[in-house]
Amino acid sequence: MPGERGRRITVRMLLNHTSGIPDHIPHAFPSLQERSPRSLDDNRFREFSPAELIELGLSAPPAAEPGATPGVYSNTNYALLGELLAKVTGTTAQEYITRNVIERAGLKHTAFPAGPRIKGPHSKQYEALFGLLDPPHDYSVYNMSWVTLGAGLVSTMEDLNRFYARLLDGRIVGRAALAQMRRTVPVIALDGSTIEYGLGLHKLTVPGCGTFWGHDGTVWGAGTLSLTRSDGRRQMSVAVNLARWQQAEDGSEHPIDVALRTLSGQALCDDGSALSTP
Template structure:
C-alpha cells in the first residue's frame, strides 16, 4: 500500500498517511513531509463519537431515540440526518456563495457559540429529509449538556474517548493543535491558489459536530472498540447501523445510520474541515481496519480522486 500512498502524493496531495490493521497485524505508512503518527483534525468523524455518547445516554434511560429535540426533530432524526434542518455553513461563511474565500479569513480566529450556529440552521428554510447537516449534531451537543450538567466535550471525552482507551484524541482548547501535526492546506476548489495552511483555526464553528483532533492509530482503536460493543451496547450498535440514503455535502449519496456510514462491507465515517481530510472504515467482523488522512482539501484534480480510490480499493479488499 506504500505505492498507493506515494501515488496520492504524486497526484498533488502534500502529505498523506494511513494505518491499516488486518487480523492483528498493523501497517503504517506515509508519503510527503509527514509521518504516520501525527495528529490532525478529523472533521465529521467526530459525529461518530457524539453519536456514541448519545447512545450511552439512551442506554441509561436519560433520553429516548424518539425524544423531541426541536420541533418535529427527534434524537433519531438528528442522528441520521432526516430532520430536515438546514446546515448553517453558508450562513456562517457567506462569501463562499459569492465565489470568495474571504469568510475563511474573517472567521479564522472568531469564536462561535453553538446557539448562534443552531439559530442560523433552524431559521433557514427546511431541506429534504436525508440532507447532510451539522446543525442537528450541535443540537445533540446541547442535549448532552442539558441531560448531564457538563459540557458535551467533557462528557464525550470522559465516556467515549477515555472509555475507548485513546490517548491522542481530544477536542481543541484553542486555535492550535498541540503536539506534532502537519500543515493543513485548503484549496477551496481553486479559489485559494496556492492552497493556504489552516492548521491554526478556531474550530468552534463545528464544535461537537466536527472539531476533534486525533491520529490514524487512535481512530482504528476507537472503531475497533465501538464495533466490538465496548463503547456502546450491541443493541445500541445495531441501531447505529440502521441506514438511510443521505446526500452528503459533495452531492454523493451515502448509506447513513446514527453517526455511522456504510461503505460496502465496512462501517465508519469520513470527515473534512479546512485543509484536513480523514477516511476511516472498518469491516464489521473486525478483520480489516483502514484509516487514511490527507492535508489538502477541496482540490479540483481528478488525478487525486483516482489515486485515493485506488488506495481505498486495495486497503478494503478482504
C-alpha cells in the same frame, strides 16, 4: 426548538440527519455562496457559540420535511445534539464525550482542541477550495468552534482504527445500541452524493469485499476517512492535509483522487482489486 416543527423532530432525526434542518456552514461562511474564500480568513479566530450556529441553521429555509428521506447531512444537528447532551448530563458535550468515549476507548492522542492551535507535532493544513485559493492557504491555526462537534476532534489514524474496532466490537456501546446505530437511511452528503447513514455511522458496501462502517470528515485544510469491515479484519484510516484540491470547472480526474481510490482498493479488499478503477 419552538413550534410545530420542533415538536415533529426527534432525537433520532438529528442523529441520522432526517431532521430537515439545514447546515449552518454556508451561513457561517457567507462568501462561499458568492464563490469567494473571504469568510475563511474572516472567521479564522472567531469564536462561534452553539446558539449562534443553531440560529443560523434554523433561520435558513428547511432542507426537507422532518423525517423525510433521503435525509440531508447537516452540522447543525450536531450543535443541537451537543446542547441536548449538556442539558441531560449537566456537563458540556466535550467533557462528556471525552470521559465516556475517548477515555473509555483508550484513545491516547484524541482530544478537542483547546484553542486555534494544535498542541504537539502535527502536519500543516492547506485549503484549495476547488481552485479559489491558489496557491492553497495554510489554515493550520484555526478556531474550530464553527464545527466543534461535527469535525473538530484532533486525532491520529491509530486512534481512529482503535475507536472503530472497539465500537463495532460492542466495547463502547452495548449490542442493542450498536444495532440501532446500524439502522441506515439514505442521506444526501455534503458533496451531493447519497450515502447509507445510521446513527453516526456511514455504511459502505464494497462488492466482493464486504460491508464497511465508519465516517469521513473535513475542515478547512484537512480531511479524514476511517472504515472498518463488519468482521473487524480490515481497517483503513486516511488523513489528507490538502482539502478540496479538485478544480471546480475541470472535469478531469485529479491524481490525488486516483491515488486515494487505488489505496482504498488495496486496503479494503483481500485481492486489492475493488475501487482501483473508475
